[in-house]
Amino acid sequence: MTDTTISAAFYTGDKTFTVEKIAAPGPGAGEVQIDVAFCGVCGTDLHIYLGHMDARVGDHRVIGHEMSGTVSQLGDGVTNFKVGQPVVVRPLDHCGDCPACNRGHQHICQNLKFLGIDTNGAFQEKWSVPAHTVHALPEGLSLSHAALVEPLxxxxxxxxxxxxxxxxxxxxxxxxxxxxLVAMxxxxxxxxxxxxxINKNRLVFAEKQGYTTxxxxxxxxxxxxTEATGGKGADVVFEVSGSQPGVDLMTQVASTRGRICMVAIHATKPTIDLFQFFxxxxxxxxxxxxxxxxYDQALQLLxxxxxxxxxMITDIKALEDIESAFVELTSNPNAMKTLISLAGE
Ligand SMILES: [Zn+2]
Ligand SMILES: [Zn+2]
Incomplete structure (x- = not known):
């Protein structure tokens, strides 16, 4: 390991970040160390910033997981990547030995660790992660666009x-x-x-992308x-609003034998019209x-x-300005995705 010093933004509780100089982490055995290029701010990061997840993340944690970068060092035993290779990280570390893992559902492992929430994340210049979480970028995909692979x-x-x-x-x-992104x-x-x-700015954005709103x-x-679909309704409904009116609408618009996909994280238990399901x-x-x-599909689509x-990329900010990026994201209704640039681009 080298003793390189890097900048890292720590979430330190109560809507604050402190940018600190630390020794570059790793790579340990089986890990890949990555020079982070871009890291997007996720809705989950906003929840952490607002203090909703302090019990899980504590008050001294590097967060961030929607990243892209290039391989800077390989840990012992890692042979399937090359230094300098552009990559993204699928930030899930599973236990390998629970009922979910044993059934092949490692992504919803019953002891799942989410990198950048349960461990330090990518709002730092170098990030070391287990090699099994790393995906190489296909030819011709830019690092800024690749930072959207995780939400895609x-x-x-x-x-x-x-x-x-x-x-x-x-x-x-x-x-x-x-x-x-679900619509795309x-x-x-x-x-x-x-x-x-309901947000007017988001409606304008969706219309610009060519969607009926x-x-x-x-x-x-x-x-x-229902009228627009000749009385049939939607073959597929995605509930991404996380709101009771959204949950009311999902059962009202679903067609016979329609599929409703629950994407949103509902913080409280909504009331669901089970009669419509029947x-x-x-x-x-x-x-x-x-x-x-x-991940493979998202990389290929891009x-x-x-x-x-x-x-979708409505702002790019330097690591030093991470706190102002979070302030703006929680106040500016025009913002879609803000990227933090860690490579000085
Ligand atoms: Zn995310
Ligand atoms: Zn498991």
């Missing part, structure tokens, strides 16, 4: 769970960053995608959407994080130009 892989997993097919009518409830993946699969959203503040979305034989699917193949995330 969430969207790929959601679409896979919901079995979205070409020609299907899909309604995404909630047009924030994840909702937009469904659109790339050939579905007819609409978005329900519905604003529940101005209309009865269930009635309007009456229309609706299916509800949970979808959490991603599997390795979802590399092939089937999804363009450039409009």
């Amino acid at each position: 892989a969430v969207a790929c997993h959601d679409n896979k769970r919901a079995r979205v097919a070409a020609g299907e009518d899909v309604l995404v409830i909630g047009g924030g960053p994840i909702g937009m 993946v469904a659109n790339a699969a050939g579905a007819n995608v609409s978005i329900s959203e 519905y604003n529940p503040a101005e209309m009865d979305v269930a009635a309007a959407y 009456w229309r034989e609706i299916e509800m699917l949970g979808a959490r994080v991603y599997e390795p193949e979802d 590399a092939d130009g089937k999804i363009d995330v450039s409009a």
Whole structure:
């Protein structure tokens, strides 16, 4: 190991970050050390910043997990990567020995460690992670766009769970960053995608991306959407709003034998109209994080130009300005995705 000094932004509780000089971490045996290029700010990072997850992260933690970078060092036993190779990290470390892992569901391991929440993350210049979490970038994919692979892989997993097919009518409830990416993946699969959203700026953004939008503040979305689909409703509904009105809408607009995919994290228990599940034989699917193949799909969609995330990146800030980035994200309704640049680009 070298004694290189790097800058790292620590979340230190109560909406504060302190940028500190520390010895570069790792790589330990079986790990890859990465020069972080970009790290996006996730909704989860905002929850941490607001103090909602202090019991889990403590008050001295480097957070951040939506990253891209280049390999800087290989730990003992790592042979499948090269120094200088551009990569992204799938920030999930599983135990390998629980009922979920034994059934092949390592991504929802019952002892799952989320890198950048349960361990130090990527808002630092160098990050060391287990080699099994690293994915090489395909040719022609920029490091700034690659920083969106993690949330895009969430969207790929959601679409896979919901079995979205070409020609299907899909309604995404909630047009924030994840909702937009879910819509983009469904659109790339050939579905007819609409978005329900109340935030005017997000509606404008969705329309600019070519989606039909519905604003529940101005209309009865269930009635309007059902009429627009000839009385059928949505073959697939994604609930990404995390709100009771979103949950009410999801059962109102689902078609017979429709699939509802629960993407949002609901902090409280919403009331769900189970009668509609019975009456229309609706299916509800949970979808959490991603599997390795979802990362492969996200990387390929970006590399092939089937999804363009450039409009999603609404700001890029230096590590020193990380606190102001979080302040703006919690106050500016126009913001989609802010990237922190760690390579001085
Ligand atoms: Zn994320
Ligand atoms: Zn496990």
